[in-house]
Amino acid sequence: MAWTRDQMAARAAKELQDGFYVNLGIGIPTLVANHIAPGISVQLQSENGMLGMGPFPFEGEEDADLINAGKQTITMLPTTSFFSSADSFAMIRGGHIDLSILGAMEVAANGDLANWMIPGKMVKGMGGAMDLVAGVKRVVVVMEHVAKDKTGAVQPKLIAKCSLPLTGQGVVGLVITDLGVFRPLRGESPVFEVLELADGVTLEEVRAATGTDIVVSPALAVDA
């Protein structure tokens, strides 16, 4: 059984360490906040100008002046601070944020990331994604292992070289998909290392769903 969105988010939450400052993207990455382990204290950054992001408000307590980067209403915590967009991105671009977890359209084995633009389609913009992947200390991608196009044909998203316009070059440290956990090796040949498999998923399934070569991590080989 492949992992559900929630299981992927739970796996991504294991990348958080006590004391981390973390930026979570929209979609599955947002769910990571629900899986932070007891005893791990992290501060969530919202790039529109807030550190210490709290949960969604109770109904009737929404405040139009208190939103996250997805424009959703949120709340404050005792640790909260507010600042301008310039200060927010100084934090991001200056390497002060420990971890960025975001979604992707394509990840290449050299660590390249594409997640903002499909040529020929209406482009909404990169928002803060290019700044995050260029500036944050470690970038973790959480996404479905493959994409399905309009005809239902399956397109691999872990590939040798990105076909879509890049968001960042050689920036991805780890990829968590519904099939497992993978590391772009960034070597001469385009290879992803398989670090973990989702429960019941086989290496053959991963190989078939991946657009380039894979190698099995020694740790995983021992387990199997």
Place this chain on the structure above:
Amino acid sequence: MKKVMSSATEALAGRLKNGMTILSGGFGLCGIPETLILAIREAGVTGLTVISNNAGVDGVGLGILLETRQIRKMVSSYVGENKTFATQYLAGELELEFTPQGTLAERIRAGGAGIPAFFTRTGVGTIVADGKEIREFDGETYVMERGLRGDLAIVHAYQGDTEGNLIYRYTARNFNPMMATAADFTVVEVEHLVAAGELNPDAIHTPGIYVDRIVHVANPEKRIEQRTTRPRTAA
């Protein structure tokens, strides 16, 4: 020198012209100078270049000036929430310059601080860096981005005093402080206007030197784009 004006129209009087560049604060619909935007619609100036992180939504914020076709070009990082925008852009009626959000914030900050250009890692190896100077510093590759300025800045603040000192509220601060610094003329709408001396000088976010005119807009309508809540635990 009197900065306080009695209406948004008066605050913008003599400062609007066709083809000008306007900087607008706000992130999504949070902290946008809605009343000043409405006054720009009434003034009817056209061919505007607007520098703003987003482009409003249909019928709200900068979406108002898109509907009236007063905007010729947007410089933004994300414009996903606006159908009018998509329609005009795909028809070739609207020009668009995408800038990464942090680069946009820094370009405006730099413009306001007299810094004509700076180097950043953001966008290196992407189409954002096409045609721009690339340089290595200490073994890292950087792209040069230019400082950005405008003719007019429109800003929304929570509190202001008669000197033009400003305090923003929560995440409604966002791009407003930078916009206030980077235009030849800055007009601010404030929810609460007090006499100079009533705000804590240590708590001022934008000093009055950046503010040319200020208008009091009591109880502005603030819209929420994505109303998200959690259930109350049953007692």
